[in-house]
Amino acid sequence: MSHHDVVILGAGPAGLAAATRLAALGIKDLVVLDRESEPGGVPRHCGHVAFGLREFHRPMSGPAYARRLAEAAAGIDIRTRMTVTAIEPGGRVHVVHPDSGPATLSGRAVLLAFGVRETPRSTQLVSGDRPVGVTTTGALQQFVYLSRIRPFRRAVVVGSELVAFSALLTLRHGGIEAAAMIEEGPRITARRPADWVARLALGVPVLTGTKLLAIRGLDRVEAVEIERDGRRQAIACDGVVFTGRFRPETAILAGSHLEIDRGSGGPAIDQHWRCSDPAFFAAGNLLHPVETAGVAWAEGRAAADAIAAFLAGTLPPAASTLAVKATAPLKYIYPQRLSLPAAAISPLLFKLRTARAAKGNLRLVADGRLLWRRRMTILPERRLSLPLSRIPRADVSSLSVEFEEI
């Protein structure tokens, strides 16, 4: 077993940002592991120009952005084609590699930065046949940008989060007709004017208030059945792209000793990015389905600062914690707990998401006392934040964030 100061799992924006920051802070015994053959993470197969503004102050394509992140991390020990098979208490990580086989590493600190994946059709229990040609945006991007294969000719895109519009761009790049984008809700999930871009620039019908009823086709997809304005109808297509509904890639964590937050689906952390086992830290989309690469990058940097403090012995211990609860319709909040005393946390924010649209007051309540509130409209898949500096004392015993609908 090899021992290191820091082991980073995942060489996407969060992991690479953390590695680069740690190296700049003088941490030398640092290893980054990634399962793919090149570092960079998901942006590697996002061909459109939507990256880099926060980090490099100019718009970049995903692959260019991924290369830039990797260049910034030049000189750091990044080991690709590494598959993590298990993690164990105290910072132990089991891996396999195609050439060298199984191995075990340990880090005084381990940063988890596995990222997210989309929810496939099957998890959503969609009715109908199970033919070939049903995929997700991520898989579609890999087909088109990495394997350069056209998996189908005419596709229906399900969902209207931002990533669904990225699916439309990928379809166009692959010369695949987009038959329609369908969204069950009354409006698109992404911000306007994404739908106008889809309609006008790409010529794709955006059908809101439309429910996917079933997929038809014995071997290959032949059609989807939808319900629109109370009527059942079919759209002929040979591909279906399920988009969004991201979930943290917690495969390795689910069977481990770490506490998973049921709301976010990712590991529960304190304000220092620290998991329930203090040898493990987490950052990026693993914590929150889903944010931009820029947010993941910024979190990777912040987590690196916490890890550097931990290695220097200056990070407050995780001995006494205060759990932070979010109640419906709020879906999740993070950090999920505060390590006390909470004095050192003022520059940070709680971040949260709602499960559905609502109007009313967002309230922060400590021991039954209202500490802070703000009137607002909340929408799913939009950032919501709440300043931690509003917590006046460290002696509260319960803290919850609520949404009072009006």
Place this chain on the structure above:
Amino acid sequence: MVGCALFRRFCLGGLKTVLLERGADILSGASKGNSAMLHTGFDAPPGSLEHACIQAGHAEYLAVRESLGLPLLETGGLMVAWSEEELARLPAVVAQAHRNGVLDVVQVGAEEVRRREPNLAPNALGGVSVPLEHIIDPWSAPLAYALQAMAHGGEVRRGCEVNGGDFADGQWRLATSQGPLAARIVVNAAGLQGDLVEAIARASPFAIRPRKGQFVVFDKPAARLITASIMPVPSERTKGVMVARTIFGNLLVGPTAEDQDDRAHATLDQGQLEALIARGQRMLPALAGESVNAAYAGLRPATDSKDYIVEAVAEANWITAAGIRSTGLTGALGIARHAAALYERHFGRLEEAPSPARISMPNLAEHLPRPCLAAGYGEMVCHCELVTRTEIEQALGGPLPARDVGGLKRRTRAMMGRCQGFYCSARIAALAKGRLVGLSTESLP
């Protein structure tokens, strides 16, 4: 399943045998969706052919599995009573098991049920323990049977549909989608098409009435919630919904039992799947926190008969194996033995091969070492199920290569994990280029 076992039995018996499959790959009909149980036959109708075939099949699987490289997950089964009415039926279940020769079956009290399965809902009133009701790999097994048959001279023709045939002078001439085929004996193991194929030889004495079973597959962490397969107290119509581990490390809830006319489409129904999940959660409340990986549906070739139909039509050189329902995975080897006995009674002698070829199936079982633990596997292709490029290439090659996406999934587990191909489907399309029916590998312009 049954066809592969028959193919193996007749090849091992020294007959020149060809296996015809209308699908692009073997196991693409009823066999692709089953519950993967190795049954003891404790609850089969006493004195039935089904019972005899399950017991013979169970014994033969255990006897030959090591020489075929096939795994076994020894879970045992626990039938659980959730109501007074079900509890009252348990003594009869035990009595029937004993009558069926499964003598280690015992009734256990509520306390013992809780001790064995502490995650079950607290309203379990009692149960029946079936120690040898185990879990196997439902696709590697029949594939191994077919490969062993091929090692003994058998031939497989896939995408070959039988459309008709004439029997004259002790010889069959079958009309198939790949041209005519002459044979001395025809064995009908056409599953969902059984009655249609039977009509080639005679007015079919049975009609296939497909019965659909839907299943929900939970992600691997859920498998820790149970030890044994949790079986319901059966009703007249079906064995009911069970919660079981799979050999691949998942947890399964199902099946439903829905009669239909359609022989081709095994469609999923969201309402039914949600009902299955709710049913699973009532038995195992902690399932509420577990995520679903997949849902699938299979069609069981049910008939009016409660029993298997395995018989010889002596005057037509024809053997029928039909109406093989949910127990077919276990029963297949027993059915093959029974069919071989019918052959010997009516059509001639079989010379048992003295040393059957050894087959080593790549291990897909979660509880045994997977190929990726040995260095030199090339590339990890599917990270959820830890499937290597070496395994993908093996499945695309060899004597019986995968011919469609389903066949590749069944041979390797690729794309069957929690991300369902989010990560690996494009890479697999590139590796498979042109070798899998239905998978587009058209290059971008």
